[in-house]
Amino acid sequence: MYVLIVFILLASVVIWLLISRMTVATIRKLSDPEPLLRAVPGDTAMRDVSDWPAANAYEPDSRFEFDGLVGVDALVDVLVWHNPEAHTYLVSYAVMDKTWWEFVTLFRGQGGNVLAGLTTSSVDDSLTLPSPPGHFIQAFGRLDRDGLLARHREGVALLQDRMGLRPVNPTQGTREMIIDSIECQIAHVQRIPYWYLKGPYWYFIRRRRRVNRPIAALLSDTLSV
Numbered sequence: 001m002y003v004l005i006v007f008i009l010l011a012s013v014v015i016w017l018l019i020s021r022m023t024v025a026t027i028r029k030l031s032d033p034e035p036l037l038r039a040v041p042g043d044t045a046m047r048d049v050s051d052w053p054a055a056n057a058y059e060p061d062s063r064f065e066f067d068g069l070v071g072v073d074a075l076v077d078v079l080v081w082h083n084p085e086a087h088t089y090l091v092s093y094a095v096m097d098k099t100w101w102e103f104v105t106l107f108r109g110q111g112g113n114v115l116a117g118l119t120t121s122s123v124d125d126s127l128t129l130p131s132p133p134g135h136f137i138q139a140f141g142r143l144d145r146d147g148l149l150a151r152h153r154e155g156v157a158l159l160q161d162r163m164g165l166r167p168v169n170p171t172q173g174t175r176e177m178i179i180d181s182i183e184c185q186i187a188h189v190q191r192i193p194y195w196y197l198k199g200p201y202w203y204f205i206r207r208r209r210r211v212n213r214p215i216a217a218l219l220s221d222t223l224s225v
Contacts, residue, residue: 023199025070027129027189033182036067037078039175050092052145053081058090062174068182069095080174087167088152089174090145101145102126103152107165116165117181120152124211128202132188135181138215155215162219 029036040063053060058081066076072095079092089104100123107116116134119126124139131137136159140151159165170177189195210218 019200019203020197022070023202024196027186027195029070030068030182030186031190033068033179033186037175037178038065038067039063040065053090056083056090056149057085058083061089064175064178066093072096082169082174084169087169088156100126101148103148105152105156105167106170107159108168116159116163118152118155118159118215120148120155122148124207127207127210129185129189130192130202130206132184135185136215136218138213138218139211141211151214158216158219 052058061080061082063080064078066078069076074095077092077094079094081090082088083090087105089102091102091104093100093102100121102122103120105118107118117136119135119137121127121137121139122141122143122145124141126137127139136155138151138155140148143151156167160167172180192198
């Protein structure tokens with residue numbers, strides 16, 4: 001029994017160190033996102049990939065290749081659509097045999113100069129790294145795009161009612177917006193004390209506590225990072 005306990009403890013330490021190392025490598029890579037995101041032509045491919053965006057008034061916006069993964073020798077194919085009437089973006093990410101979706105809406109506050117955002121994702125990995133104040137993320141792993149959109153609309157309405165935020169269409173380009181978002185999140189993570197040791201906690205505990213929970217529940221929580 002003693003040997004088994006020692007083995008479990010050692011294995012836990014090894015796993016913790018490996019995930020911490022992966023987290024540090026990811027943060028360091030994403031700290032300079034400019035060269036990682038390359039724009040590519042994509043109008044034709046974006047129209048062929050799915051009928052859902054066009055059927056829901058989402059227009060092709062842009063396409064990128066993202067070299068932001070650590071330990072994976074593959075680029076992420078990023079497709080972006082925009083519904084200007086709903087002030088919302090639809091983003092598709094595809095790498096190897098995995099594809100996931102996100103809806104993103106940006107807001108300005110009552111003073112007109114406070115920028116916030118809501119992201120509704122189909123993958124719980126989007127919840128791993130803490131987000132800066134005002135950048136809200138909810139993830140639902142069992143919903144299709146119609147279900148995700150319904151949850152996203154509920155979140156947008158809640159942020160409007162509870163925080164007085166107004167959805168806006170940003171004036172900056174999509175690539176610049178994505179880069180600014182990555183830089184803002186990475187800077188926030190690096191300000192967290194001992195962030196380089198918290199990767200396993202964020203992945204195994206924090207992420208699982210937040211997945212499949214709407215923004216209303218997350219706003220009422222006082223979860224630590």
